[in-house]
Amino acid sequence: MSTKFNTFILTALASSSSFGLTPAASALPPVTAISGYSFTRSGMDLNYVAIEFDAAVLPFEVQAFVSKLGGCLAVPENGTDNFNAAISLVLIDTGAPEDNAAWLGIVHTPAGDGELHWSTIEGDSVYFLAFDKGGSSNSPEAPLGVALDAHSQQWFDVTLDDGSSNIRRAVLSFPASMLDCDADMIPDALVLALGLGEDQDGDGRLDWCAPAGDFNGDGIIGAADLSIMLANWGLGGETDLDADGTTGASDLAMLLAGWQQ
Incomplete structure (x- = not known):
């Protein structure tokens, strides 16, 4: 397995455009840090992109944004995958404990049978789980999202319907084949959509390339x-x-x- 990484801590904040999001329309907050990390899973080259916003976000908001660009919130499929997701977060670590966690693309929606059914935001079943059993509420009665602790590499669930989450980070996943003209492991489409670069000539590439x-x-x-x-x-x-x-x-x-x- 090969890995590469690149990191940008942004000093100039850029606001994203407004998107039709689920469950409610919203604009993502400005980005304060972003990092690309490349690895290979089962012969497929992927890029994990760790991203930090200057305010709390919900996983549905982030998923709706990145899915329009050909990516998704990361869903680790094994321990190595989970390690790679944690490493991508460490690259933008500010040292503040509250910033260790980041959304993954895994949720539980109450099904009425009293059981937990973990799935991706798109509805596919999730088979690899890395929960911190001592810190997980695992309530079958509330919509739950999953966050990854960058330092422990364990997951914990977060109630999504009470508005109390302060999670500002997410781990995104993109095919490495996406256009990345400066080879920083962050797709050009993402940089442009976040307003962190320009494409004045309309060729789909960042103008600095x-x-x-x-x-x-x-x-x-x-x-x-x-x-x-x-x-x-x-x-x-x-x-x-x-x-x-x-x-x-x-x-x-x-x-x-x-x-x-």
Whole structure:
């Protein structure tokens, strides 16, 4: 298993746009810290993104936001997964005890049978659980969300219908194949949606990145870049400009559209 990480503690706060959220429409608070962490699960490359807001959020709000971008709240499937989620949080740790916890994408909604049925926010059953049994209320009568303690690597449940949660963090999960022009393990789409970067030319990439197709970093798209793309034909990686998993005709068209730019 390979891992990489990158961290940004933001000094300039940026407000997100308003989204149609569940259960109620809301705008996410400004972001104060964000960190990307890359790992491989069962042969699939994933990025966990730990994010901190300057005010409390609910898991439904965060899930609604990231699902529009192709991601979700993280749902660890085993102990290694859970460790990776905790590590991603430690990277933005401010040292304040109340900031150790972060939402995962796991909830319990009362089913009327007096039993706990843990599932993802999307409704899929969850089989791996890492609860701190001494700290969990596990009430079958109230909607519960799951938070991960970054230091103990254990979970605890949080009642969602009483408005008392002060959790400001969440662990997000994205496919590593998503466009990430600066290779910080934070998808460009997320950075743009949070208002932490700009895309003035509308190419879907952050403006501080080199033009799409400038593989050798000389500032223009030319013959050397074409050679790099052809050598990687049929494969993934940086030459897969449309992020469909392979370098092909559509990627070549995108490169030629920016020729000598």
